[in-house]
Amino acid sequence: MTQTMTQTAAAESMTSDSVVKCVKLSKIFKDFWLRNRVKAVDSIDFDIKRGEVFGLLGPNGSGKSTTIKMILGLLHSTAGHIAVFGQMPRDVNTKKMIGYLPEESYLYRFLNARETLDYYGKLFHQNRRQRKQRIDMLLEMVGLDRVAHRPIGEYSKGMQRRIGLAQALINDPQLLILDEPTTGMDPIGAKQIKDLILQLSDKGKTILLCSHQLSDVQDVCDRVAVMYGGKIRQIGTVEELLVKEETTTLKVDHLDPSIIEEIEQVLAKHNKCIDAVEHPTQRLEDLFLDIVHKAQKEGLATHGASSGGEIASFLTSEAVAGEASSESILEELVSNSQPEPVVEKEVPVEQPANTESDEAIASLMDQPKVEQAEAKKPDVSDAEKKRKKSAGDQSVIDDLL
Numbered sequence: 001m002t003q004t005m006t007q008t009a010a011a012e013s014m015t016s017d018s019v020v021k022c023v024k025l026s027k028i029f030k031d032f033w034l035r036n037r038v039k040a041v042d043s044i045d046f047d048i049k050r051g052e053v054f055g056l057l058g059p060n061g062s063g064k065s066t067t068i069k070m071i072l073g074l075l076h077s078t079a080g081h082i083a084v085f086g087q088m089p090r091d092v093n094t095k096k097m098i099g100y101l102p103e104e105s106y107l108y109r110f111l112n113a114r115e116t117l118d119y120y121g122k123l124f125h126q127n128r129r130q131r132k133q134r135i136d137m138l139l140e141m142v143g144l145d146r147v148a149h150r151p152i153g154e155y156s157k158g159m160q161r162r163i164g165l166a167q168a169l170i171n172d173p174q175l176l177i178l179d180e181p182t183t184g185m186d187p188i189g190a191k192q193i194k195d196l197i198l199q200l201s202d203k204g205k206t207i208l209l210c211s212h213q214l215s216d217v218q219d220v221c222d223r224v225a226v227m228y229g230g231k232i233r234q235i236g237t238v239e240e241l242l243v244k245e246e247t248t249t250l251k252v253d254h255l256d257p258s259i260i261e262e263i264e265q266v267l268a269k270h271n272k273c274i275d276a277v278e279h280p281t282q283r284l285e286d287l288f289l290d291i292v293h294k295a296q297k298e299g300l301a302t303h304g305a306s307s308g309g310e311i312a313s314f315l316t317s318e319a320v321a322g323e324a325s326s327e328s329i330l331e332e333l334v335s336n337s338q339p340e341p342v343v344e345k346e347v348p349v350e351q352p353a354n355t356e357s358d359e360a361i362a363s364l365m366d367q368p369k370v371e372q373a374e375a376k377k378p379d380v381s382d383a384e385k386k387r388k389k390s391a392g393d394q395s396v397i398d399d400l401l
């Protein structure tokens with residue numbers, strides 16, 4: 001009875017804008033004797049809309065990765081309902097629309113970067129020409145083109161994240177799931193990933209970001225859910241969650257002490273006083289980029305990853321095969337291809353299972369790239385502000401390239 005209600009509620013609430021929908025979703029890991037061992041996810045409700053950047057936060061063991069694995073169809077839910085693009089997560093049509101960067105790198109150590117991407121391109125049934133084109137663009141985009149011949153086992157942690165990101169994008173996914181994408185990345189790489197996320201979202205791609213880097217989440221996410229003990233404790237836009245209604249901040253040009261005194265007198269009439277008078281500082285990220293910028297202008301050499309180059313224009317539908325675009329990398333990475341419209345349909349509740357299939361991981365990659373139909377992107381005003389900021393920040397990155 002409860003399951004039927006849950007299923008109906010989910011099906012009813014599924015709209016064409018909904019990319020991921022979870023209703024009363026739970027996951028219990030059982031022990032050898034099938035006794036309940038860990039309630040990793042405990043009856044959570046949330047949905048992610050098309051074009052949204054959704055952040056999933058929480059301390060270690062709070063259930064984030066388990067939730068992601070259920071969205072990917074790698075784990076069965078124990079109870080509740082989950083739909084991705086209006087379909088069951090295990091549906092192969094769903095998997096071909098998803099790109100996934102796992103928290104841990106599961107790439108083959110003895111393959112080099114080019115061979116690795118070629119392997120994943122083949123899994124998506126891309127032809128040789130398409131693979132070559134995409135691989136060249138992605139390697140340049142993630143700044144590994146100059147070290148593409150080296151085995152991945154030799155890569156630094158940040159370089160492995162970069163090749164992992166390229167792998168997650170090779171199928172031009174409509175839903176990109178990034179688990180700790182900036183771990184081990186230098187601030188330039190982290191900044192590029194954040195800009196990339198915003199631009200992909202701007203083109204209607206949906207992004208689920210799981211990160212312990214709270215400043216990254218704050219910079220790019222439209223909405224955030226904070227998990228603890230398998231439950232969602234708070235969910236809302238970043239502004240909603242962070243606003244402090246009880247305090248007012250006024251931002252003005254430099255004030256002389258005499259003016260501050262006058263302001264204090266005005267406030268005193270209203271039984272208020274100034275708590276603090278401060279001068280803002282710049283962010284550490286800006287300082288870091290400034291230092292690197294200057295070092296690069298002086299022509300200092302590095303043997304690590306480069307700052308990243310042209311963005312993969314294979315994600316842009318106007319791209320002509322074999323043509324290099326003169327646009328910036330981040331611009332090119334963004335695809336104009338649009339996702340299939342979400343078909344509203346009733347989705348059966350998944351049966352509980354005690355084991356997880358590794359084959360599901362393979363099947364996630366084992367689908368051909370398909371043309372995807374038009375769909376509209378939601379109006380997300382908070383994201384708009386961040387994108388404007390990103391456009392300004394982008395000039396710094398462009399200078400570095």
Ligand SMILES: Nc1ncnc2c1ncn2[C@@H]1O[C@H](COP(=O)(O)OP(=O)(O)OP(=O)(O)O)[C@@H](O)[C@H]1O
Pocket residue numbers: 029038039040058059060061062063064065066067103
């Ligand atoms: N395969 C498994 N078998 C048993 N318990 C598991 C399994 N996978 C996860 N768990 C447990 O489920 C809980 C949630 O784990 P999960 O990996 O989802 O947390 P997380 O929020 O992703 O943590 P982190 O930030 O450390 O990645 C933890 O108590 C974990 O031990």
